[in-house]
Amino acid sequence: MRLNICNGTQKFMLNKIEFLLHLADNALIIGHRSSEWCAHGPVLEQDIAISNIALDYIGQARNFYQYAALRLNELPPESSVFNLPATEDTLAYLRDANDFKNHLITELPNGDWAFTTLRIFFFSSYQYFLYQQLIQHEDAQIAAIAEKSLKEVTYHLRWSSDWVIRLGDGTTESYQRMNTAINALWPYTQELFQENNFLQPAKNILAQIQIDWNEKIKNVFEEAGLPLPEKSIQHKGGTQGFHTEHLPIILTEMQLLQRAYPNCEW
Amino acid sequence: MEATFNDKVWNILAAIMDPEIPVLSIVDLGIVRSVEFNHQQPIISITPTYSGCPAMDIISMQVRMSLLNAGFELPIIKQILAPVWTTDWISENGKQQLKAYGIAPPIGKSFEGAFLEDIIVPCPQCNSTHTLLISQFGSTSCKALFKCQDCLEPFDYFKCH
Numbered sequence: 001m002r003l004n005i006c007n008g009t010q011k012f013m014l015n016k017i018e019f020l021l022h023l024a025d026n027a028l029i030i031g032h033r034s035s036e037w038c039a040h041g042p043v044l045e046q047d048i049a050i051s052n053i054a055l056d057y058i059g060q061a062r063n064f065y066q067y068a069a070l071r072l073n074e075l076p077p078e079s080s081v082f083n084l085p086a087t088e089d090t091l092a093y094l095r096d097a098n099d100f101k102n103h104l105i106t107e108l109p110n111g112d113w114a115f116t117t118l119r120i121f122f123f124s125s126y127q128y129f130l131y132q133q134l135i136q137h138e139d140a141q142i143a144a145i146a147e148k149s150l151k152e153v154t155y156h157l158r159w160s161s162d163w164v165i166r167l168g169d170g171t172t173e174s175y176q177r178m179n180t181a182i183n184a185l186w187p188y189t190q191e192l193f194q195e196n197n198f199l200q201p202a203k204n205i206l207a208q209i210q211i212d213w214n215e216k217i218k219n220v221f222e223e224a225g226l227p228l229p230e231k232s233i234q235h236k237g238g239t240q241g242f243h244t245e246h247l248p249i250i251l252t253e254m255q256l257l258q259r260a261y262p263n264c265e266w
Numbered sequence: 267m268e269a270t271f272n273d274k275v276w277n278i279l280a281a282i283m284d285p286e287i288p289v290l291s292i293v294d295l296g297i298v299r300s301v302e303f304n305h306q307q308p309i310i311s312i313t314p315t316y317s318g319c320p321a322m323d324i325i326s327m328q329v330r331m332s333l334l335n336a337g338f339e340l341p342i343i344k345q346i347l348a349p350v351w352t353t354d355w356i357s358e359n360g361k362q363q364l365k366a367y368g369i370a371p372p373i374g375k376s377f378e379g380a381f382l383e384d385i386i387v388p389c390p391q392c393n394s395t396h397t398l399l400i401s402q403f404g405s406t407s408c409k410a411l412f413k414c415q416d417c418l419e420p421f422d423y424f425k426c427h
Contacts, residue, residue: 045400045401045403045411046401048401048403048404048405049402052403052404052406052407053403055316055318055407056316056317056318056407057318058318059314059317059318060318062317062318063317063347140348141347143348144347144350145317145347147347147348148314148347148350148351149317151350151352151427152316152317155402155403155425158402
């Protein structure tokens with residue numbers, strides 16, 4: 001979203017709105033990816049599990065989008081080129097890929113079960129420590145959403161840790177698949193801790209989250225008998241709107257109905 | 267006048283069942299946070315159990331329809347997040363109704379970091395404590411799936427949250 005900044009108070013609010021959209025986009029995109037497993041899970045119980053996780057993510061996205069819309073609609077109309085009034089639906093369905101601020105790790109295709117569960121493990125570890133910090137946020141609504149979401153993320157983290165351990169400490173094939181997934185996903189992990197314009201006030205928070213995150217990954221990998229990867233090239237740019245080619249493809253599918261039939265309801 | 271109105275609204279709300287657990291009223295579930303009035307227009311605040319709970323929209327609609335049917339002015343339904351809902355908000359009556367319906371009620375206080383592997387959930391059918399966690403996620407967001415190893419019945423457990 002390209003916003004024209006007017007004064008100091010509005011700049012503060014715009015940063016907050018961008019931050020809310022970032023949190024919402026992360027939850028929506030990983031939620032959409034998780035939902036792609038619905039009816040394709042390896043066994044019924046796991047199909048139900050990942051569909052529930054998808055539902056949690058999309059619920060979190062709704063809470064953040066609703067609050068972002070509320071704040072956006074309070075701004076003077078000329079400060080935004082975006083169609084107002086905004087709603088959770090216009091924010092999810094009518095923004096283009098370069099307006100999305102999600103981390104790249106959320107948009108990568110699902111791959112196999114090892115890739116999927118490892119991605120949720122990396123991401124829910126990050127969300128777990130992030131939401132713990134956001135519970136103390138000065139904005140009461142952000143704190144409330146974080147507190148609500150943290151309970152759900154705790155289950156996601158537990159579930160995905162179990163899978164990383166089970167596959168890492170499993171058969172030769174499951175170990176190899178988890179190892180392949182680590183090498184594929186690791187280059188997308190450090191973006192999670194990268195500061196940018198709307199996360200700047202959160203600099204110290206991000207540093208702390210990174211320390212906690214590293215510790216969590218190390219402990220679970222140790223239990224799983226998996227190697228911690230060497231330093232590797234790191235991709236970044238998602239929070240600035242520079243995405244992989246996979247995001248437009250997700251959005252094309254997700255937004256098709258609203259784009260083809262504007263304002264259609266069912 | 268307002269006190270009577272207030273009682274009447276709470277009675278109506280107590281007759282609205284959770285669409286996914288049709289024996290449990292939304293009052294016993296603890297998701298009705300407050301009933302207020304703007305003159306004669308009721309303002310009802312409800313809170314979701316889980317962020318993605320798809321029942322919230324249906325519950326809002328049911329509240330609206332029930333109050334309209336009872337002759338109230340078009341009510342305002344507010345969805346609020348704080349204070350956050352936990353399983354502690356389920357009433358004792360609600361817990362008994364859950365069990366009678368075949369869903370094991372939440373054990374202990376809300377989320378204290380205790381995980382499903384660490385607790386013993388008695389079977390709601392035969393009360394055996396010889397039960398096994400099948401999956402941390404069940405038929406709805408708020409439940410986990412267990413199996414009784416004595417009567418062999420699978421059952422839902424309302425997760426502590």
